[in-house]
Each structure stands twice: as C-alpha cells, then as structure tokens.
Amino acid sequence: AQSVTQLGSHVSVSEGALVLLRCNYSSSVPPYLFWYVQYPNQGLQLLLKYTTGATLVKGINGFEAEFKKSETSFHLTKPSAHMSDAAEYFCAVRIPMIKAAGNKLTFGGGTRVLVKP
Amino acid sequence: DVKVTQSSRYLVKRTGEKVFLECVQDMDHENMFWYRQDPGLGLRLIYFSYDVKMKEKGDIPEGYSVSREKKERFSLILESASTNQTSMYLCASRLSGDYNSPLHFGNGTRLTVT
Secondary structure, three states: OOEEEEEOOEEEEEOOOOEEEEEEEEOOOOOEEEEEEEOOOOOEEEEEEEOOOOOEEEOHHHOEEEEEHHHOEEEEEEOOOOHHHOEEEEEEEEOOOOOHHHHOEEEOOOEEEEEEO | OOOEEEOOOEEEEOOOOOEEEEEEEOOOOOEEEEEEEEOOOEEEEEEEEEEOOEEEEOOOOOOEEEEEEEOOEEEEEEOOOOHHHOEEEEEEEEOOOOOOOOOEEOOOEEEEEO
16 A cells, blocks of 8 residues: 655745755555645645656646655755745645546645745 | 535534535536545545445545435535544545546535534
C-alpha cells in the first residue's frame, strides 16, 4: 500500500523568502502525485500534479514541484512567499490501477504554513 | 466550475445519535468520496462511491455507512455517534475514467459529538 510523509507539520517563513515543503512517498509502482492547498474555512483545492512526462511541474500561484524517483520525493517550492500563501498544504499520491480501488488518493499529514511580514 | 456542497458547516450532536452528513455535486461526476480530517493525520478516506448504489470501504470505515441513491448526492451516516468521531468531514467528487482528473472538495462539515 502507498503512503505519504510530509516533514514538518508547521513551517514559518518570512514574506519574500523561499517556501519549501517536503513530501516523500512510498509506492511499489510509479504513482501520480498531487499537492493540494486548504485556506482557512475552505475545502482543498488542487495546486499541481505529476502524472507522467516532465518531472518539474508548475502549478497555480507560483508554486512548483519536482518529482525525483530516486529519492521518492515530490517537494513543493515557491521562490518568494506572499502573505496570501498562509494555508495548509497536503501532498497526496494515487496509484493508477484498473480496479476501482485505484481511484483512491492517499494524503500526507499536512503542513501548515505561516507567513511573517 | 464544479461545485460540491455540504449541507452543514457546523454540527453538534450527542453520543448515540444517528447523524447524516449530506453532500451534493453539480457536475455529473461518477466518483464521490468522504474523508475525515484530523490534525497531524491529514485526510483519511472513509468511503467512496464510483457510481450510483456502488460503494467501497476506504481506510477507516468502522462506525460509518454511506448511501448513494442519486448520482449527485452522497450521504455519510454515523449510526451511533461517538466522541471519537468529532472531526472535520470533507466530501469530494471527481470524473471517473481519468486518473489525471483532480478531486473537487466541499468546504467541510465540522462535527462535534458531546
């Protein structure tokens, strides 16, 4: 079964500084990888995803993530943090399978980002 | 734009009560999901449905059941609520047949069982 580990439940960054959120996964087959963001009092929305092809993927709001198979990682970065980036971020993995069970997303524990002025 | 609507934002129930959480989506998605969200644990899948009247257990189905009588509606049922079911519940939907398609989430129902 697949699993996802996010290092650090809380991250504090200064406005304008680099945002780096770490995600490692375990899977016996090549997975599809996702980052979701949750703003206060809202549901989750998709930031970006990796399925196949280019390993560096760009998402909304200036975020990007790189799939590194050798490191089983999918870290999320943004060069310059903005106050509006304060939210909780979730990494997730899906194993593409034929059976319905393959539709499941497995989420990491989440990382809450605080942006300091 | 896909809209997933959860009927209640906040619910307070007593131990032993039967609780219904309702979710409706407006994009004709085949797949619908119920997750619970707890601090430090992320989202954990309770049940999902890949079509009307079809359901499959997720990772933590104990104490829950679901109903999918119509394509747009997916209900989560707590047969006898307990305090350890106090949590945020998130409903989601997605188009089937395409593993690239993302989940679309509702805004969540925060349930407190006293």
